[in-house]
Amino acid sequence: MKRTISGIMLMLLLTSLSAFAFNIRRVVATTSTLSVKPPTIIDPSLTPDNTLIINCSVENVIDLFVWQIKLFFDPITLNCTGAWYPSDHVFVGKTFVPVVPIIDNSVGYVLYGCSLMGAVAGFEGGGTLCQIEFDVKSIGKSGFNYSEPYGEDTYILDSNLDEISAEMENGYFSNVPAPPIEYTLTITSAVGGTTDPSPDTYTYAEGTAVVVTAIPDAGYYFDHWELDGVNYIITPITVTMNANHTLHVVFTTEPPPEIIGDINGDGKVDMKDIGIAGKAFGSYPEHQNWNADADVNLNQKVDLIDIALIARNFGRTL
Secondary structure (H helix, E strand, O other), X not given: OHHHHHHHHHHHHHHHHHHHHXXXXXXXXXXEEEEEEOOEEEOOOOOOOOEEEEEXXXXXXXXXXXXXXXXEOOOOOEEEEEEEOOOOEOOOOOOEEEOOOEEEOOOOEEEEEEEEOOOOOOEEEEEEEEEEEEEEOOOOEEEEEEOOOOOOOOEEEXXXXXXXXXXXXXXXXXXXXXXXXXXXXXXXXXXXXXEEOOOEEEEEEOOOEEEEEEEEOOOOEEEEEEEOOEEEOOOOEEEEOOOOEEEEEEEEOOOOOOOOOOOOOOOEOOHHHHHHHHHHOOXXXXXXXXXXXXXXOOOOOOOHHHHHHHHHOOOOEO
């Protein structure tokens, strides 16, 4: 008998705890929120003379019978052109009292609301209260801020006309262009010369192609670049600013080795060298087109062997 009574008491206790937990969940679930949707509009393409629309919405509400909002905005950036109840607003399908929105584009606010009529149950759940349209006047920023304190000009009421506790989540608009992405180029030089631009740290916009030239002092020669720790022997060097870069130039007292085919002495074999040899083709000393530099094999004439030697080294650099 005692065991039976204990079992009944345990069942009653569990039932009470379950009901209590359910009520807690219901209270938590029905915390109401007034919000602006979308909550953030950051769009540089919304330049002056463009239009944008926001929704004023409610979430997790029980027995909504009356709502009123006063929403502030920046009248320097935006101009309100209208407010309305959309086709899917929270009171659709019920008898309600519409009002004409009050729009003040000097101070920058919209006052709007709606109420149900008769002995009807209020709205439960979440949905759109109204939509508000703005013309963009200038480049700038604006909040979409519900008036404070809650309960004065912005509030929601139940069917007993009692205030429903609610949180307010404001919105934000900006059409200010994002600042360009910038990276730094740090140029340093070893003993024996300098660079153009001179050694320093420079800031460039993303994608900029920076040309840097090595300038040896007298008695020194360019040896190599160290770009982010990787060696390069071409000069000038072009650095594309897709990240922060470090560029170091190294000079040497030893002259660079001669490249066969570098007729014009610019440190590389290219079509200019082949063109010079082509112009001197068939010449010899005392010939009017003679060019001793084009006589690569030093046989006192410029012929196909010279041009072949140059072509074989095409693309080589110091």
